[in-house]
Amino acid sequence: MLIYIIKRIFLAVLIVCVAMLLLLSAIHLVPGDPAGVALGPRATPEMREAFRVRMGLDQPFIIQYVKFLANVVTGDLGVDVWSNKPVSSIIGAQVPHTLRLTLLGLGWAVIVGIPLGCWSSIRPNSWIDRIVGLISVSAIAVPSFIIAVYSLLLFTVTLRWFPAIGAGDKGDPWDQFMHLVLPSFAIGLGWVGYLARLVRASMLETMGENHIRMARAYGLPTAKITYVYALKLAILPTVALLGVGVGGLLSGAVFAEIVFARPGIGKLVYDAVMTRNYPIVMGGVLVTTILYAASTLISDLITAALDPRVRENL
C-alpha cells in the first residue's frame, strides 16, 4: 500500500510538471509576445525589454522552466505586475473561497446524485428511472454558467430569496452559506447528473452479479442487499470519478465566481486576464492544476483504501 501511495504521488507530481512544461512551451512557441501583450501596444521597446528581464523571459526556455519549477517548490510564484505583491500570497488568500465553493458543489452532487442513481437502479426502465435519466442527461448537457445566470435571474433578481453578490459577511457563517447556495448549486448540478448515471449503471451491473443472487438466496433483507451488499461495491467507480469531478467543478467555479461576483481563484485569474497580469494568470493555472491533481490523487487513494482487493494486495 505504501509503495502504491508513493508511486501515485510521484505520478501526480510528474503530471503537474509536464502540464506546466506544456503550458510554458506553448506560450514560448506561439507567435505572440508576452511582453507586448502584457504592456499593451503603447509600450516602448525598452519597456518590453525590461519586462522580459524582470519576468525571466530573456533566458533560454529550459532555464526558464527549471527556474519556474525551483521557484514553485520554494513557494515563490513571482510578483504581481501591477502591485508588486507576491503572487503566492494573493492566490493563497483566494484558495479557501474557491475550495469552499467547489466542495459544496461536490457535496450537492454526492448528496443528490448518489441516492438518485440508487433509486432509479432499483426499478430499471420504470417511469421513475426514465425521468431521472432524462433529468440527468439534461443536467449534464446544460452549461453550468447558464444555470448560474438563470438562477441569479430567478432566485435573486426576481424572487429575491438569495443574496446577490459577494461571499457574505465574514463573521456570519449563515450569511456566507446563503451566498454559497446558488453558485454551488449551479456548478454541482451537472455532476448530480453524472453521478446519478454512474451509480445507476454500476448498481445495475453489481445487482446482476452472482454474490447478489447468493445474498438473495439467503433471504437477506432487500434493503441490506441494495444499500450494503451492492452499494458498497457499486460506489467504488463513483468515488474514483469524484477527483475528476473536482476538475470540472473548478472550471465551473470560474464562471460561478464571475456571475455571482464572488472572491476566488477564478475571479482573480479572470481579472488578471483582463489586465494582462501574466504572473497571476500563470500562478492561478498552476494552483488549480495542483488542486485538481491532488483531488484525483485523493480519490484514487480513497478508492484503493475502500476496495479490499486493491488494499490488501498492495
Added chain:
Amino acid sequence: MEAKKSFSDSSDFRRESRFSNLVQLVKNPLGLIGLIIVIAIVSSAICADWIAPYDYKAFDIKARLSGPTWDHLLGTDNLGRDTLSRSLYGGRVALSVALISVSLSLVIGLFLGMLAGYGPRRLDSLLVLIFDSIRAFPTIMFALAVITIVGPSLNTVIAVVVITTVPGYARIARTQTLALKHTEFILAERSLGAKPIRVMFSHIVPNVIAPLLILASMDIPVVITIEAGLSFLGLGVKPPTASWGSILNLGYSFIRDTPWMVIAGGVPLILTTLGFTFLGEALRDVFDPKLKKD
C-alpha cells in the same frame, strides 16, 4: 476483380444496415427530439441571412433594452440591436466553431492515437504522458492562460478546444490500434511486408472511425458550451459579432433592467446542447451497443 466485387457487396450491406440504424434512431423518442432540434438549429443558422428580421449589427437607438414587441420578437439590447437576429447569427458562430474544432480534433486525435499505438514504445509513453498532462488542466483555466498570451479571438477558442479535446480521440484510437495490431489479419498483412501506413489506412482507420465519430457527436455540445462560455467572459468573439455567449454577457450586465437578453441568448444554447446530447446518446446506443450496457 474478385476483390472489387466483394467490396461492393459489403458496401451494399452497409448501406442497408445504415438505413435500419436510422429507423432505430428515430424510434428512440429522445433521439427523435434531438434530431428535430438539431435540424431546426442547423437550418436556422444556415438560413440566418434570409430569416433574420434585421441585420445583427443594425442599431435602433429608439428601441433600446425593449422587451418583446411585434417589431422585435425577442426584444433588443442596450444598443437597440434586435436580439432574435443576433441569436440566429449566434447559432452560426456556435455551429461553425463546433464543426471546425471537432473535425480538427478528430483528425489530429486519430493520427496521434494511431502513431502512439503503432509506433515505438517510447513514443507511445511520451504521447500518453502528454495526453494525461493536457487532461490535468481544468479546461477553462487552460483557456484563460492561452488567451492571456495570444489574445482573445475565435481562432484562439478553436485552438484551445482542439488541444483539450484531442486526447479523448487519441486515447480511443490508440487503444483500438493496440488491440488491432495483434489481430491475425493485420499480423498476416504485416508478415507479407505491407507498409505501416498502408496497414493503418486500409485496416485500422475503418475500424476506429466509428467510435471516434460517436465521440465527436457527443463533443459538439461540449465545444458549443466552451465557445459560449468564453464569449460570455468576453474572451471569445469580438464585438459586434454575435454569439450566444456574448448576448448572455450583455444580458448579464443589464439583468436588472430586462431578463429578455439573457433568455434569448440562453434558451437557444440550452436547446442546442440538449438536442446534440440527445442525438449523440441515441447515436451511441444504436451504433455501439457495447457502451449501452448501463
Added chain:
Amino acid sequence: MSNFNNVPVIDISNLSVDFQTQRGDVRALRNVDLTIPHNKTVGVVGESGCGKSTLINSILRLLASNASITSGSIRFLDTNILEMTDPELNDLRGQKISMVFQDPMTALNPVITVGKQMTDILFRDSHSRNAKREKARDMLQMVGIPDAEDRMNDYPHQFSGGMRQRICIAMALMMNPALLIADEPTTALDVTLEAQVIHLLQELKNSFQCSILFVSHNLGLIAELCDEVVVMYAGEVVEQGGVFDLFHSPAHPYTQRLLECDPARIEKSTDELPTISGRVPDLIELPPGCIFSPRCVSKFEPCSTQPPPEFVVNEHHKVRCFLSQNG
C-alpha cells in the same frame, strides 16, 4: 416436527415454467415431477440448457422477471412455495433451504469480510454478535478452514477457489437447513479440489441430517454421492430412480447414451469420444411427440406423434419412453 419424517422435504408436481422472450415463449420446464425424501440426496443430471437451473430457481422463487410458472406446485414439507408471501419466502431462503453456487470465485461479496457475510446470514437470530461469530468460526473449522478465527477477518479474494467453496458450504449449513441445494458445486474447481469438496459433502451429509439436491452433469459424482437420480432432458424429467438401478439398467435411450458418453466409463481405448448426435430442440416450437425422438436411435411408431406417459419400471424407477410400455 417428527410427523414430517414421512413427508418428503420437497414435493414438486406437474411444474411448468415459461420464459417470455422476443421470439416467443420458451417452455423451459414442462410437467416436472420430483420428490426429495428426508435425509436423502437426490441428483439431477442433464446437458446444459436442460432446465436444471430453472428448477433450482423455481424452488427458491428466484426466477428472472420474464419467467412465469404456468402450472404445478412445489411443496416444502406441508406448504406450497408457490403460494408463499414475501416474508414467508425470506424465512424459507437460507434458513430452511440453502444453496451452494456453481462458481465460488464470484459467489462471495468481494468487499465484505467472510466472517461478516457468514454472520449476516444469521440476521434472524437474536444471539449476540460474539455468539454468531463463534458459530461461524465453528462452521469454518468444520469445513476444514485452518486458523478459522483469524481468517474470518479476511476478504474472499484472500482464499483459494477450493477454500471459497468450502466457505460457501459452511454458509449454506449455518442455519441447519432442511434442504441443501448444490448447483454444480465442483464444476469450477480442478479435479483434486473436486474430490475434496465431494468428500466434504459426504461427511456433512451424515452429520447434518439434511436432504441434498445435487445438480451436476458429472455422472461419476452423482453415482458417488446420491441415493436417487433424476435425468432431465430439454425441460422434462425423462427418467428417475435409485442410483444403482438407474445406472445399471437405464431404461431411457437418452440415459443410456448419456452413460455411454461418460468418459470415465469408457473402457476400451478409442480414437473418438462418443457423442449424442443432434442438438437439444428449440423450446419455443416443441415437436409433437417425445421430446427426445429427433435424436433417438431406437424411435418407432408412436414416438414422433404422441408424448410418452410415465411408465413404472419398478417401485422407485420411472421412465417416459414407449420402449418400456410392456414393462
